[in-house]
Amino acid sequence: MNETQLALLLFIVVFLPIFYISGRRVQEGNFPDLRPIPAFDALRGVMARAIETGRRVHVGLGIGGISGYMTADSLAGLSVLEYLANQSAATGVPPLVTMADPTLLIAAQDVMRRPYRDDWGEAANAMRHARWIAPEPAAYAAGVLGMLGSEAVDANVLIGAFGDEYLLLGEAANRKKISSVGGASDPNVLPFVFASADYALMGEDMYAAGAYLAQKPWHIGSLLAQDLMRWVIVATIIVLVVIKSLI
Amino acid sequence: MVNRILSTVVAMAVGLLVLADFFVNSNLVDTLGLYLIRTASVVAAFALVFGMINVLTVHLGKIYSRDKGWGYSMVLLGALFFTLGIGILTGGPASPQVQGLFETVLFPLEATLFSLLAFFTVTAAYRAFRVKSFETGLFVAAGIIVLLGQVPVAAMLWDQLPVIKDWMLDVPALAGARGILLGVALGTLATGLRVLLGIDRPYVD
Numbered sequence: 001m002n003e004t005q006l007a008l009l010l011f012i013v014v015f016l017p018i019f020y021i022s023g024r025r026v027q028e029g030n031f032p033d034l035r036p037i038p039a040f041d042a043l044r045g046v047m048a049r050a051i052e053t054g055r056r057v058h059v060g061l062g063i064g065g066i067s068g069y070m071t072a073d074s075l076a077g078l079s080v081l082e083y084l085a086n087q088s089a090a091t092g093v094p095p096l097v098t099m100a101d102p103t104l105l106i107a108a109q110d111v112m113r114r115p116y117r118d119d120w121g122e123a124a125n126a127m128r129h130a131r132w133i134a135p136e137p138a139a140y141a142a143g144v145l146g147m148l149g150s151e152a153v154d155a156n157v158l159i160g161a162f163g164d165e166y167l168l169l170g171e172a173a174n175r176k177k178i179s180s181v182g183g184a185s186d187p188n189v190l191p192f193v194f195a196s197a198d199y200a201l202m203g204e205d206m207y208a209a210g211a212y213l214a215q216k217p218w219h220i221g222s223l224l225a226q227d228l229m230r231w232v233i234v235a236t237i238i239v240l241v242v243i244k245s246l247i
Numbered sequence: 248m249v250n251r252i253l254s255t256v257v258a259m260a261v262g263l264l265v266l267a268d269f270f271v272n273s274n275l276v277d278t279l280g281l282y283l284i285r286t287a288s289v290v291a292a293f294a295l296v297f298g299m300i301n302v303l304t305v306h307l308g309k310i311y312s313r314d315k316g317w318g319y320s321m322v323l324l325g326a327l328f329f330t331l332g333i334g335i336l337t338g339g340p341a342s343p344q345v346q347g348l349f350e351t352v353l354f355p356l357e358a359t360l361f362s363l364l365a366f367f368t369v370t371a372a373y374r375a376f377r378v379k380s381f382e383t384g385l386f387v388a389a390g391i392i393v394l395l396g397q398v399p400v401a402a403m404l405w406d407q408l409p410v411i412k413d414w415m416l417d418v419p420a421l422a423g424a425r426g427i428l429l430g431v432a433l434g435t436l437a438t439g440l441r442v443l444l445g446i447d448r449p450y451v452d
Contacts, residue, residue, distance in 0.1 A: 005269065008270075012436070015437075019437065067288075071439075101294075102291070102294035102297055102298030132301045136353070136357065138357035138360045150314075194386070196371045202427070203428075206434070207434035218441060
């Protein structure tokens with residue numbers, strides 16, 4: 001076993017019990033106070049506002065798929081979509097969903113179908129609003145730009161795996177005065193998110209959608225575990241720096 | 248119910264096996280892991296067919312109902328069938344004709360679109376540089392120092408400016424990026440474990 005494998009194994013071995021204990025505590029009703037994240041507050045209101053204005057909500061899931069190194073980002077986008085799709089089931093106006101990877105199309109269609117479990121007609125209608133644009137980032141951006149220009153869109157939610165094309169989409173929404181919520185994990189893309197989105201989910205905030213929007217106990221538990229692990233890592237770094245400096 | 252349990256068991260077993268493949272050096276586990284990863288590639292290829300059906304459905308619907316921009320939909324479908332036809336007739340995506348199509352049409356169009364990024368960056372920076380809070384104040388200060396530090400004339404104004412710029416990029420910016428990456432790694436690990444342990448089941452109702 002090499003150093004990377006050993007480090008990852010150690011990481012998982014330490015993380016698993018913390019994750020389990022935190023999740024159990026939340027399941028028993030010990031809900032912690034979560035720090036406010038304005039982007040999630042904004043997401044709670046986008047569907048209602050879209051209904052009032054008679055416009056649509058665009059959810060861009062980015063260029064990642066569900067079978068690669070960007071899977072976690074895509075799943076974060078799907079968590080947000082799940083929340084918006086559940087809300088839209090009550091209002092009857094499904095969000096307009098776009099993505100660049102066809103594997104994510106199937107997952108997104110499934111998420112949009114779920115609120116209408118017993119109504120095949122409505123489920124098929126909701127699935128129709130998930131659109132695969134193109135596999136190339138530039139072509140995806142061009143397709144979404146065209147769509148933002150032709151459809152009546154009230155809010156632009158871009159959460160998932162994005163590259164430089166994020167700025168093209170974010171700025172296009174800004175020029176049309178469309179309110180926007182953005183989220184990405186790539187540090188090179190975060191300045192674009194910060195500069196162009198009204199509400200930004202920076203880095204790991206994006207993965208907290210299940211905890212903040214759906215209040216899922218195991219998601220809240222995993223947030224607690226992540227915080228604890230962060231302190232463990234910070235303490236380890238400090239101790240190692242001190243040891244290295246003394247030797 | 249059976250479907251739900253079966254899906255969860257299969258997903259957990261496959262996930263754990265591929266994870267084990269990362270840690271264990273065994274021929275059997277390696278072969279199984281590789282087989283499963285290749286199977287995922289085949290599934291992804293099928294997804295591309297679903298994607299194409301989705302494109303056809305959306306754009307044929309637009310053409311049929313004469314929606315706004317239906318002419319563009321016709322161009323898109325024409326380009327799709329033309330490329331598909333060239334690919335089938337000339338022996339696949341590696342043929343010189345298909346490669347030529349990509350090199351003379353797609354790549355220049357992509358380059359053109361991404362060249363717009365420079366202008367978009369300026370408008371985004373203009374908006375971001377409006378000082379509304381302490382954070383945006385720091386953002387603006389850092390932006391100005393780094394921008395000035397890149398310009399040769401700045402060194403003539405004050406020779407320490409490029410040094411400060413380098414320090415800002417190498418110390419606070421790099422530390423911030425590493426902090427973000429650490430958080431992302433923890434978030435990714437938590438997401439992966441939730442799927443692996445069957446807590447999150449995006450594949451079942």
